Amino acid sequence: QLQLQESGxxxxxxxxxxxxxxxxxxxxxxxxxxxxxxxxxxxxxxxxGSISYTGATNYNPSLKSRLTISVDTSKTHFSLMLTSVTAxxxxxxxxxxxxxxxxxxxxxxxxxxxxxx
Amino acid sequence: xxxxxxxxxxxxxxxxxxxxxxxxxxxSVSSSSLAWYHQKPGQAPRLLIYNGASRAAGIPDxxxxxxxxxxxxxxxxxxxxxxxxxxxCQQHHSSPYTFxxxxxxxxx
Numbered sequence: 001q002l003q004l005q006e007s008g009x010x011x012x013x014x015x016x017x018x019x020x021x022x023x024x025x026x027x028x029x030x031x032x033x034x035x036x037x038x039x040x041x042x043x044x045x046x047x048x049g050s051i052s053y054t055g056a057t058n059y060n061p062s063l064k065s066r067l068t069i070s071v072d073t074s075k076t077h078f079s080l081m082l083t084s085v086t087a088x089x090x091x092x093x094x095x096x097x098x099x100x101x102x103x104x105x106x107x108x109x110x111x112x113x114x115x116x117x
Numbered sequence: 118x119x120x121x122x123x124x125x126x127x128x129x130x131x132x133x134x135x136x137x138x139x140x141x142x143x144x145s146v147s148s149s150s151l152a153w154y155h156q157k158p159g160q161a162p163r164l165l166i167y168n169g170a171s172r173a174a175g176i177p178d179x180x181x182x183x184x185x186x187x188x189x190x191x192x193x194x195x196x197x198x199x200x201x202x203x204x205x206c207q208q209h210h211s212s213p214y215t216f217x218x219x220x221x222x223x224x225x
Contacts, residue, residue: 043218044205044216044217044218044219045154045162045205045207045216046216047213047214047215047216058212060212060213061213062213094161094162096161098164100167100209102150102209102214103152103164103167103207103209104162104164105164105173105174107161107162107163108161109160109161110161
């Protein structure tokens with residue numbers, strides 16, 4: 001059974017880079033689409049971006065200038081890098097996947113990231 | 118960007134009742150481009166409906182989705198205690214894929 005697990009620092013300073021990894025277990029990363037979605041405290045979900053196993057990406061335009069999503073098929077994980085973070089980037093970050101790039105059936109448990117000095 | 122507006126923000130109901138949740142999009146989307154999730158406190162969202170009316174794997178048939186154009190609904194035919202959660206609609210008609218602000222279903 002495919003499972004996802006997010007990992008990364010829980011605290012990032014303003015203007016620095018937020019880096020998260022999603023480890024894939026129980027299945028192959030060499031198929032499907034892999035996505036990041038976030039949820040600020042008490043707010044709705046926001047799609048961040050997606051990547052296919054071939055490396056093709058699709059980013060939310062509101063984050064595109066600061067965002068990099070990559071996939072490492074040999075190590076069965078995919079990653080998110082968000083530069084120049086501010087308090088507005090404080091959120092629970094989820095990784096998720098599906099056979100379609102536009103919906104998400106399998107989710108990680110989420111990881112809380114706080115941007116604060 | 119397609120904006121999704123859900124109503125009402127909160128619904129107080131009792132187990133056994135039937136409920137219909139509303140999701141309105143700011144522009145017309147394909148009837149097959151709407152998904153529904155629910156989320157319980159401290160948990161990740163769970164996909165219920167995709168492509169407007171298709172149930173995700175493992176989702177019971179008490180959940181049904183419908184709609185077209187700019188108006189979509191999720192119906193739960195008979196509420197059970199585990200159904201009380203926040204429900205989100207999401208459009209996958211055009212990028213960026215956006216979510217509604219959620220409807221909280223609470224036990225009366």
